[in-house]
Structure formats: structure tokens, C-alpha cells
Amino acid sequence: QKEVEQNSGPLSVPEGAIASLNCTYSDRGSQSFFWYRQYSGKSPELIMSIYSNGDKEDGRFTAQLNKASQYVSLLIRDSQPSDSATYLCAVFTGGGNKLTFGTGTQLKVEL
Amino acid sequence: DADVTQTPRNRITKTGKRIMLECSQTKGHDRMYWYRQDPGLGLQLIYYSFDVKDINKGEISDGYSVSRQAQAKFSLSLESAIPNQTALYFCATSDAPGFNEQFFGPGTRLTVL
Numbered sequence: 001q002k003e004v005e006q007n008s009g010p011l012s013v014p015e016g017a018i019a020s021l022n023c024t025y026s027d028r029g030s031q032s033f034f035w036y037r038q039y040s041g042k043s044p045e046l047i048m049s050i051y052s053n054g055d056k057e058d059g060r061f062t063a064q065l066n067k068a069s070q071y072v073s074l075l076i077r078d079s080q081p082s083d084s085a086t087y088l089c090a091v092f093t094g095g096g097n098k099l100t101f102g103t104g105t106q107l108k109v110e111l
Numbered sequence: 112d113a114d115v116t117q118t119p120r121n122r123i124t125k126t127g128k129r130i131m132l133e134c135s136q137t138k139g140h141d142r143m144y145w146y147r148q149d150p151g152l153g154l155q156l157i158y159y160s161f162d163v164k165d166i167n168k169g170e171i172s173d174g175y176s177v178s179r180q181a182q183a184k185f186s187l188s189l190e191s192a193i194p195n196q197t198a199l200y201f202c203a204t205s206d207a208p209g210f211n212e213q214f215f216g217p218g219t220r221l222t223v224l
Contacts, residue, residue: 008151032211043201043215044154088153092211098169099211103153 003027004091006102014110019076021105023089026070032092033065033072038104039085048074079109114138115216117202123222130189132219134202142205143185144213145169145177147198154201160185192223 005024013019021035032051036044050056050063050072062075072091076083086104093100115136124130134143145157156169158177166177174196178186189196202216 034212041199041218041220043218046212046214049212090213098156099213101154103151 002102003100004089004102006087006089006105008103009106010108011105012108012110013079015079015081017079019079019083019107019109021074021076021087021089021107023072023074023091023102024070025072025089025091025100027091027093028067028070030067030070030091030093033063034090034092034099035061035063035072035074036088036090036101037083037085038088044088076107079107081109081111083107084109115202115204115214117200117216117219119219120217121220123224124192125224126193128192128223130192130221132187132189132200132202132221134185134187134216136183136202136204136216138204138206138214139182140204140206140214141182142211143179144203144205145175145185145187146201146203147171147196148201148218149198157187157200189221189223192221194223197221197223 003026035048037047038044048063050065056063060077064073086106088104089102118133141162144159146154155171160166160179176188200219203213205213
């Protein structure tokens with residue numbers, strides 16, 4: 001089992017819709033969770049971080065964390081073509097003192 | 112100005128050559144990291160450093176070495192490059208211990224022929 005798993009996609013949504021991106025992780029001791037956006041050929045850009053169960057909203061982005069289910073998600077409301085990118089889930093495990101990345105989900109927002 | 116810079120941005124080299132990739136940051140962060148990214152494999156940690164005197168191997172350190180010349184500078188060397196080291200290389204920095212929000216440089220695209 002991979003430590004951090006994401007569906008590779010592509011996930012296609014129409015412009016203006018809600019995009020839902022999901023991530024599961026294997027280490028119950030994981031403490032911190034991050035979402036990065038990466039455009040093709042560019043570097044990952046941190047867009048959301050979440051540390052406790054529940055929802056965290058920032059503009060059009062909402063991160064959701066459920067530690068009991070070992071599940072973290074990212075919702076993008078009013079999706080725009082500029083949101084088309086690969087979204088990387090990253091999980092920090094203090095015991096291992098490392099940040100583990102998923103392989104990413106490609107999102108395509110269609111006009 | 113970019114907070115994390117990498118040089119060179121692109122490099123083509125031949126098998127057996129020694130290559131150095133450089134990373135500099137103005138964020139004032141103590142922690143620095145080197146990752147490589149291959150299509151479909153995600154980001155893999157090569158080496159990391161929590162301060163100038165602290166260097167640690169990551170998941171895939173074989174064939175690589177690093178030098179932390181100062182708080183702001185962290186270099187990655189390929190002693191004898193091989194074609195399967197062709198990849199996109201990223202430097203990253205972080206500050207807060209325990210939370211590890213990492214900030215990435217623009218990347219170096221390395222091709223080994």
C-alpha cells in the first residue's frame with residue numbers, strides 16, 4: 001500500500017462546477033496535511049494546509065480532513081480553466097520526520 | 112524577486128560527467144530539501160538538511176551528494192551522471208518544525224545522455 005494515494009485522473013469538470021480531489025494516507029500518526037498545485041513543467045505551489053479534523057476554507061478552496069478515515073480532500077468551487085493543473089497531496093509524519101507526496105491528480109476544467 | 116532560486120534551470124550532460132545543481136533562498140528558513148520528480152512517480156526526497164551542520168539522506172540518495180555551504184545555500188551533486196538520473200529536480204525550504212510547509216524553487220530540468 002502506498003503511503004499517500006491519489007487517483008491520477010484526469011478529472012474533468014465544467015467551468016463553474018465544484019471539483020473534488022481526494023487523498024488517502026496509511027500512517028495514522030500523520031500530523032499535517034497539504035495540497036500543492038503544479039502546472040505542467042512548473043514547481044509545486046502550496047495552496048492549502050490543514051492540521052485538525054474538519055473543514056478549512058480559503059477563498060474558492062476548502063480542505064477537508066478526516067483522521068479516523070485517513071482521508072483528506074480538496075474542494076475547488078467555481079472551477080476556472082486556470083485551475084487546470086495537477087494537485088499533489090502531501091502528508092507529514094512526525095515520527096518519520098518526513099513529508100510524503102502522492103503522485104497527484106490531474107484536473108481539467110473545460111469551457 | 113524569487114524566494115528560492117535554482118541554477119541552472121536546464122542542463123544537458125553526458126553519462127559519467129559530474130554535475131552540480133545549486134539552490135539559494137532568501138526566506139531565512141533553516142530547512143532545505145532536494146527532490147526529484149519523474150512522470151508518474153511523484154516527488155522523491157533525495158537529501159535534506161535541517162541546519163548547516165545537519166545533512167540527512169532521503170529515499171533515493173544513491174548516486175547523489177550534497178553540500179550545505181550556508182543557511183541560504185544547498186547544492187546537489189551527481190558524481191557520475193547516468194541516464195536514469197534524467198528528471199526534474201526541485202529544491203525546497205521550510206521553517207516551522209513539525210508542520211513542514213515547504214516552498215519550492217522553480218526546478219532544474221536535467222537530461223543525461
